[in-house]
Amino acid sequence: MHTPLVSIICLCYNQQRFVKEAILSAFEQTYENIELIVVDDASVDNSRQIINQMVEKHPEIKYFPLPENLGHCAAFNEGLEKAGGEYIIDLAADDILYPERVEEGVKAFQSGGNTCGVNFSNAERVDESGRHISFHYPIDELGNSVVPVPEGDVFEEVIRRYFICSPTVMFRKDIIDAMGGYDASLAYEDFDLWVRTSRNYNYVYTDKVLMKKRVVSGSAGQKQFKVRSAYLHSTFKVCEKISKMIRNNSEKKALKKRIKYEITLSLRLLSFEVALKYLRLLKSLK
Known part of the structure; x- marks a missing residue:
């Protein structure tokens, strides 16, 4: 059995409690x-x-302390340049991999064929002390999701709604390299990653809980809903990219729905400039 190298890139910023x-x-x-x-x-x-x-105990760790803060996307790209794996996992320093995460991901890629670009799974949400909160997808007594999870060609679904738990994603390095890594101009990476990869590659879902996603006060995920958040500008940039990638009326309809939601959110968070940009983008789609 082929056992390709998998690179886990653990990005840390002020995570002394969890790293x-x-x-x-x-x-x-x-x-x-x-x-x-x-x-x-x-x-x-x-x-x-x-x-x-940790490096003293495990000298095989490849450690790169950056001299200045670059932000998640640019800092991840620094690690990506050093990675030699066929597959990549972006591990936030406050999240936890289940022991089977990498093994299950490799299996998914090997069964998915050349069209498979991304694997994702279910996740357990835990608090800062590691106590269980919930599962990303509700599960039954056997641990299987009780809700349908899109897979395959998910481009349109990615535009329409949030359904992938970011920390569970494992992706092919050749694809992210061809994309030039994460877009360093963005405040966050996942929406842009999903859009750009799902346009040309299939997603394979592994119906198992393979990650612990820690819910931390003041985390990046919470900042996107703060007044005048920089995340709003990044989301607009991704929607601009989508407008140039859509291929049919159904995808256009999904983008229009997404834009209307983002306009409402921008107004609620007092980002009037962003709301105006969305209105212009919506008009261009007509």
Whole structure:
């Protein structure tokens, strides 16, 4: 059986409470052919000291402390340049991999064929102490999702709504390399990643809980709903990209619906300039 190298890129910024557990979860994988790359985005807490301690115990860790804060997208790209794996996992330093995550991902890619670009799974949401909150997709007594999860060609569905749990994503390195990595002009990466990869590649869903996503106060996911959030501008940029990628009326309809939602959100968060840009984009689609 072919056992391709998988690169886990653990990106840390001020995660002194959680980074050790994230790193350990990479070492506890049932799949062996893994390289762990840790990038610290100029943390100002004790993250670097903790990472250094882990590197002393595990010298195989490829550690890159950045001299200045670049933000998630640009910092991840620094790690991506060093990665030699066929597949990539973007592991936030406050999240945790289940032991089977990498093994299940490799299986999904090998069964999905050349058209498969991204694998994702279910996740357990936990609080800052690691206590269970919920599952991303509700599950039955066997651990299977009780709601339908889109897979295959998900481009239109990605435009329409949020349904993928970001930390569960595992993707092919050749695809992300061809895209030039994450778009460093954006405040966050996942929506843009999903749009650009799903346009030409299929998504394969593994119906298992394979990640713990930690819900942390003040996290990036919560910042996108703050007044005048920079995330709103990034979402608009992605919607602009989508407008140039749509191929039929059904996809156009999905984008129009998305834009109307984003206009409402921008107005609620007092980002009137962004709302105006959306109105202009909506008009251009007509």
